[in-house]
Amino acid sequence: MSAQDSTEGIVIAIDGPSGSGKSSTSRGVAKARDLRYLDTGAMYRALTWWMLDNGVDVEDAAAVAAAVERPVITMGTDPNAPSVSVDGRDVAAEIRSKEVTGSVSAVSAVPEARELLVRTQREVIAAARAAGAGIVVEGRDITTVVAPDAPVKLFLTASPEARAQRRSREVRTSDVAATQADLARRDKLDSSRTHSPLTQTADATELDTTGLTLDEVVALVVKLADEAGAR
Numbered sequence: 001m002s003a004q005d006s007t008e009g010i011v012i013a014i015d016g017p018s019g020s021g022k023s024s025t026s027r028g029v030a031k032a033r034d035l036r037y038l039d040t041g042a043m044y045r046a047l048t049w050w051m052l053d054n055g056v057d058v059e060d061a062a063a064v065a066a067a068v069e070r071p072v073i074t075m076g077t078d079p080n081a082p083s084v085s086v087d088g089r090d091v092a093a094e095i096r097s098k099e100v101t102g103s104v105s106a107v108s109a110v111p112e113a114r115e116l117l118v119r120t121q122r123e124v125i126a127a128a129r130a131a132g133a134g135i136v137v138e139g140r141d142i143t144t145v146v147a148p149d150a151p152v153k154l155f156l157t158a159s160p161e162a163r164a165q166r167r168s169r170e171v172r173t174s175d176v177a178a179t180q181a182d183l184a185r186r187d188k189l190d191s192s193r194t195h196s197p198l199t200q201t202a203d204a205t206e207l208d209t210t211g212l213t214l215d216e217v218v219a220l221v222v223k224l225a226d227e228a229g230a231r
């Protein structure tokens with residue numbers, strides 16, 4: 001049996017704070033082992049984009065809850081070309097705006113929003129498995145709520161400084177201090193909300209990526225996936 005065969009149908013669950021490397025690591029692992037890839041943060045961002053675009057007050061939890069069923073969010077799970085659309089419109093660029101980043105923690109704290117998106121995420125995982133494909137799923141509550149029985153569960157971390165450096169490079173800003181403050185603000189909101197906060201559990205393997213290159217992190221996760229697949 002090849003390594004590729006052993007990861008067939010596998011679910012790899014990855015959580016961690018902003019900038020710890022979840023998206024890039026997940027895509028790298030999915031490409032290396034021909035798995036699907038689901039960016040659940042993009043789903044919360046897409047829902048937030050729709051709320052803002054439709055004039056819903058995102059600080060009003062009842063208003064958000066009343067509207068969650070209205071947009072149709074569709075995710076493409078090819079790690080070579082992941083996509084996200086709302087009501088058929090490609091919103092990949094729009095969901096990375098400052099406005100969406102500033103409002104996404106408020107929307108993702110609303111229980112009705114989480115219930116709806118978790119249901120969709122589980123459907124995407126089930127569809128992958130039904131097709132005999134494995135999938136890497138990343139976010140804040142994948143190891144704890146969405147796929148707690150996944151055979152590979154990881155919690156990625158990196159120092160606040162490293163995370164801010166990475167994110168600043170990505171969005172091409174020289175104001176690393178402001179980026180670090182924004183990450184800290186979001187970490188706090190995402191870890192302190194009542195419904196499914198970002199939490200590190202003992203059964204998820206912690207991987208501190210601070211001193212590691214992306215290729216090194218991907219290789220480590222691929223190794224864990226191959227080991228789990230061989231069991």
Ligand SMILES: Nc1ncnc2c1ncn2[C@@H]1O[C@H](COP(=O)(O)OP(=O)(O)O)[C@@H](O)[C@H]1O
Binds near residue numbers: 022023
């Ligand atoms: N191990 C690493 N070393 C250096 N840069 C990294 C590493 N992992 C990710 N990055 C870079 O850091 C930025 C944030 O990574 P990303 O995967 O989007 O994190 P997250 O999904 O956890 O927010 C990206 O520009 C990515 O290329």
Ligand SMILES: Nc1ccn([C@H]2C[C@H](O)[C@@H](COP(=O)(O)OP(=O)(O)O)O2)c(=O)n1
Binds near residue numbers: 045140
């Ligand atoms: N499973 C998830 C994924 C993301 N979220 C929320 C919390 C995050 O601040 C936002 C955006 O997630 P995303 O992964 O795009 O965030 P990054 O900017 O990449 O760190 O969504 C969540 O509550 N649960």
